[in-house]
Amino acid sequence: MRCPFCGNIDTQVKDSRPAEDHVSIRRRRFCPACGGRFTTYERVQLRDLVVIKSSGKREDFDRDKLERSIRISMQKRPIDPERIDQMISGIVRRLESMGETDISSKHIGEIVMEALARIDTVAYVRFASVYKNFQAADDFDKFVQELRPDALPEG
Numbered sequence: 001m002r003c004p005f006c007g008n009i010d011t012q013v014k015d016s017r018p019a020e021d022h023v024s025i026r027r028r029r030f031c032p033a034c035g036g037r038f039t040t041y042e043r044v045q046l047r048d049l050v051v052i053k054s055s056g057k058r059e060d061f062d063r064d065k066l067e068r069s070i071r072i073s074m075q076k077r078p079i080d081p082e083r084i085d086q087m088i089s090g091i092v093r094r095l096e097s098m099g100e101t102d103i104s105s106k107h108i109g110e111i112v113m114e115a116l117a118r119i120d121t122v123a124y125v126r127f128a129s130v131y132k133n134f135q136a137a138d139d140f141d142k143f144v145q146e147l148r149p150d151a152l153p154e155g
Contacts, residue, residue, distance in 0.1 A: 001029060005036035020082065023089050047096055052104045061103070063092055070112065073127040077120050087115050121147065 001011050008031050015028040025042040049061035067088050074084060091111055095103055109131045116124040125143065134140055 001040055003029075003031035003034060003036055004038055006031060006034040008033035020085075047101055049095055050102050051108065052102055054105060058102075061095070063088070066091065066108070066112070069127070069130070070116070070123075073116065073123040073130075074120065077123055079120055079123070083119065087119060091115055 002009050003011050010033070011029045011031045013027050014030050014037075017026055018024075019026040019041060023043060027040045027042065029038050029040060030036070031038075043063075050058050051061050052058055070084065070088060091108075094111060095108065113124060113128060113131065116127050125140070125147075128134075128143060129140065132139070132143070134143070
């Protein structure tokens with residue numbers, strides 16, 4: 001593993017243990033060249049996934065990108081970080097077990113929205129606002145009205 005401080009490729013593992021989510025291994029590493037210490041995580045990857053963007057562009061699936069977008073939507077929400085990790089791992093497992101290596105970004109977005117809707121409505125609306133490209137307050141209003149079909153329209 002390359003040292004993030006000096007670029008040396010000969011680093012040593014000093015400690016390995018299961019991470020808190022029990023689906024990855026946490027490794028503490030040491031670089032003999034610069035003395036730097038850093039942590040890496042190792043996960044099982046069932047298959048290499050490719051995301052097909054709406055533009056047709058293809059890019060490798062990036063779990064970290066998925067995690068960042070979900071964590072942004074859940075900022076300052078009263079959700080246990082472990083529950084968020086479990087949700088992300090569940091989404092990735094679902095994607096990997098679909099049997100397809102090419103997955104549309106639209107399908108990934110739908111799976112994420114489905115998972116968020118079960119956990120936190122505010123995070124769900126936040127994610128949807130980016131995923132569905134809301135342009136104005138009316139877009140939020142229409143979306144929230146769809147969440148409450150029993151509400152009477154104003155007027």
